[in-house]
Amino acid sequence: MPFVPRGEYKIVVRPRGGLLVGKVMMPELVRAVASAAKVNSEEIQRDTVCPNLAQNIIVISTPEQARVSQYASVRALGIGGQAYEVFAYAAAPETMVKGVIGGIPLSEMPEMIRANVVNDYNDTALEAHRIGTSHAVIVLLNVTTTRRNASPAANYAANRTPRARETANKFKTPFLLRKRERERKTATEKAGKTGQSKFRFSRKDDSPALPKSAQRERRNSRSENRETARRHERSANRNMRRSLSRDRAWTDVVKGSAKSETNTKTRQRSSPPARKPQNDPLTAKMLQLESIIKLMRESMRQQQETMRKQAEMITRLTSQQPRSGMQWRERINFIEELKLRD
Known part of the structure; x- marks a missing residue:
């Protein structure tokens, strides 16, 4: 549509007889509207006739109110x-509004409806007609709208409402309070680690009461110390028993007691029968010496390991002050x- x-x-003209507005030439369409509304060529030149191809309607714009009824009476x-049936009606201007009245019987004629609505008692009513074949009547009202300043700055100044940033700052904790909270939390954690508190004392005695986190850490450390002491005690007893058994085995081998001979006989029975060498006495002595050397090396290695563990135990016991009965x-x-052992 062109600019209106x-x-x-x-005035809006809606074809109903199968007329396609887009297939009709513009001069022919203007002459048909002028002859149907009984408007001369000079008056039609002051008006604007434009087809709307999307909606298949004809829109007529006129500055004279007298010609509105002429265009609206076109059928x-x-x-x-060929004659095509159409329905024409006046569209509501931008400065006017529409209203609907319900409950109007079908026996009321259009002239009676208009006379009852558009009169001296209804100054703002300009037009009234029925909506199709329903019991509703649409009324065109000339209402002078109150001009309002649509400037965002003016509306914001008139109706002061807090913005998002201001609302967030209302419930924001000040920096000084947050700083003091951090300092208090750091001091509490340090006091809990060192076992000293500077804030409050218990009612039972004059000793400083630790915070809950420090008390929990203290209980955990005590239980860990007990477990560590038990483990070390078990390992020390086990090492002692092993060293005593190894010393006995070493003495038995050196003395050549019956126990070592029994062990060697048992080992020989369990092992597969070996091939006897030619020089039997010399080979037996060599084997005995080799076994003695192996046992000596093994016992020396075990003694070194035991001495290393004892040195570690001595270092640990001398470096730490015993805190509990288990230690x-x-x-x-x-x-x-x-x-x-000595």
């Missing part, structure tokens, strides 16, 4: 020697074991 002047009266258009008992047991 703003503020003029607009047929003669184009190409004291572990130290006493270790000293007694050293005395027995």
